Amino acid sequence: MKNLTICLMVLFTWTHCAKANISELVQRSGIQGGLIVHVGCDEGEQTATLRVNDRFLVLGLDTDHSQINQARKYIQSLGLYGPVAVDAFDGKHLPLIDNTVNLLVMTDLGDVPMAEVLRVLTPEGIAMIGNQKHVKNRPSAIDEWTHYLHDADNNAVANDTVVGPPRALQWQAEPKWPRHHDKMSSLSALVSTGGRIFYIMDEGSTASIFMPSHWALIARDAFNGKLLWKKPIDTWYTRYKGLKDGPADAPRRLVASGDRVYATLNLDGVLSSVDTITGETVLDYPGTEGTEEILVSDGVVFVLMGPGSLGDGGRKLRPVEKRTIKALDATSGNTLWEHTDVVAALTMAVNKKLLCYFNFESKQVVCLDRRTGQRLWASDDLPSPSKQLSFFASKLVLHDDVVLFASGEYSGMTKSGGGETRSDTLSALNAATGKTLWSDKHPPSGYSSPENLFVIDNTVWCDSSSNGKLDGTVIGYDLYTGEVKHQFPEDQSNYWFHHRCYPGRATQNYLLTSRTGIEFIDLKKEQWDINHWVRGACLYGIMPCNGLVYAPPAPCA
Known part of the structure; x- marks a missing residue:
């Protein structure tokens, strides 16, 4: 996908985003499956809890290589590594292609531009940043394909x-x-x-x-x-x-x-x-x-x-x-x-x-x-x-x-x-x-x-x-x-x-x-x-x- 006009909607704010409740963000976001990216994965405990069922994959990102190693060991100890993984990034550029992330979880933007967040989110994808929920609107320039020949009129x-x-x-x-x-x-x-x-x-x-x-x-x-x-x-x-x-x-x-x-x-x-x-x-x-x-x-x-x-x-x-x-x-x-x-x-x-x-x-x-x-x-x-x-x-x-x-x-x-x-x-x-x-x-x-x-x-x-x-x-x-x-x-x-x-x-x-x-x-x-x-x-x-x-x-x- 390219040349999309990006629309952003901030729906509401959370009263808090405590680490102990980070897995609740999946349910509150309304996302029912896909790819979750957790920026600032620390030692992996919270990242692992984001995979609430088999319909999700979770990627944790961090700039601290020692924490990344600890997170990998912790997730491996749970037998979850693969469906849950962690990797390094430079703190500015999210290492994902356009329109791939269903849910992005961040304590704050840090040095990551909001445009970068929108770039990686899927249409109707959600970013939970601090106490706000941001929704990337589905562009009007793209379409669904509901029938074999596009729609019930057979015009493909x-x-x-x-x-x-x-x-x-x-x-x-x-x-x-x-x-x-x-x-x-x-x-x-x-x-x-x-x-x-x-x-x-x-x-x-x-x-x-x-x-x-x-x-x-x-x-x-x-x-x-x-x-x-x-x-x-x-x-x-x-x-x-x-x-x-x-x-x-x-x-x-x-x-x-x-x-x-x-x-x-x-x-x-x-x-x-x-x-x-x-x-x-x-x-x-x-x-x-x-x-x-x-x-x-x-x-x-x-x-x-x-x-x-x-x-x-x-x-x-x-x-x-x-x-x-x-x-x-x-x-x-x-x-x-x-x-x-x-x-x-x-x-x-x-x-x-x-x-x-x-x-x-x-x-x-x-x-x-x-x-x-x-x-x-x-x-x-x-x-x-x-x-x-x-x-x-x-x-x-x-x-x-x-x-x-x-x-x-x-x-x-x-x-x-x-x-x-x-x-x-x-x-x-x-x-x-x-x-x-x-x-x-x-x-x-x-x-x-x-x-x-x-x-x-x-x-x-x-x-x-x-x-x-x-x-x-x-x-x-x-x-x-x-x-x-x-x-x-x-x-x-x-x-x-x-x-x-x-x-x-x-x-x-x-x-x-x-x-x-x-x-x-x-x-x-x-x-x-x-x-x-x-x-x-x-x-x-x-x-x-x-x-x-x-x-x-x-x-x-």
Whole structure:
């Protein structure tokens, strides 16, 4: 993160900050996990007490080397050294990178500038300095990423102007490598809210894919990577699922919103809500067995439930069969309404008024009233793939009063061979009536994965990145008329390997494509910043939010 405007709020003062009660500062601060830094650790007794549970790491800092040695011996005698550690500093500069400390405890500033304190604090991090509590505000320039495609409207664009081309490593966590290149991706889903990230991952042995899977829902601090909790998942997709077979809708089984994580903790099980801080299950939603996709919007959970398990490793086709959309009160779990239809994977999208999806049987976009489930309209027939292959899904984005549908009639049938080179069809519909506003070509941008479709400032952005033989042309259509407002090819000659088998993402400033690594395409300058050295996980990809880019481990060269 860089170029952040730092805001500081002094909330209240303590009547005292006695050393004997220093561990109470953790509870009083409200910090629930992460990295604590204690400046002036003395002989380590107070520093050790700051680690009140396993959700914390503690670093003590001091300028006195003799006290540091004593502190290390004391902490080692408790068997705590590692999770609690001490180190030297020069009394002025805190030896930490930007935005990593959740709680900083100091008797007084001494020679440390307040700007230095703010530099190391995470957004919403807290500094307890003497008798005052200082809170670093979360910048408005960074965003969360609560759903697979950013939000319930399927527009995978972060409202984040801090995210930029990668120039430094913020943190890294195990495993460095997923389990296998030719089988099921080790990471199924990743989302972020409240300064934390949550993901579903197979932590089974990388020595052999024949070793058992260990799937879990995992929470970490978003800014320093501290492990906060893990929640085992009993059964999940088979690890033997074939190369590039998806399933494309697996990342839709996880949503984070407010203080809750919504997930299926069993492949065929019910939807559960989990406390973001503790990992404890808050509610199992009755009647949601077979949940395959989850969206959350304004206190309502929308689930798409299938008729049976999709866990068969040999299953490469999604049957054309009816599924049920159910709207649930997020707090009580009460069913508000339900609707059954042949809903295509990944096409369910919600805004404040509507819920739309693509009916794969009738080849129509269908729109419902999100409050009642009443059917409002169905579009004219639209192009689509002839089959629903497991690795692919058409892209439907609901943006204000327009519904966009990228059919993928060619890309959805092309699994390998270097990637599709033919353009598919992009259709724009009036969200009030379902009437077609315009249609045009949608350049191929997926490779054994869904394609790219982004709306930024009323411009619809697409890119041709599925095949290294393509020129990488980026097209920007006017949202309402379809007029081509922008069109430019890549501006660099480079070696292209092959597309990384996951859909791209975007921010307000960049398209983040997956042609070989992570390509940052500056939409204002029409320039490419190429980063072949880093890429996301097969199936899921990357997550741009919190001013950072999260890149899960990838098995590809």
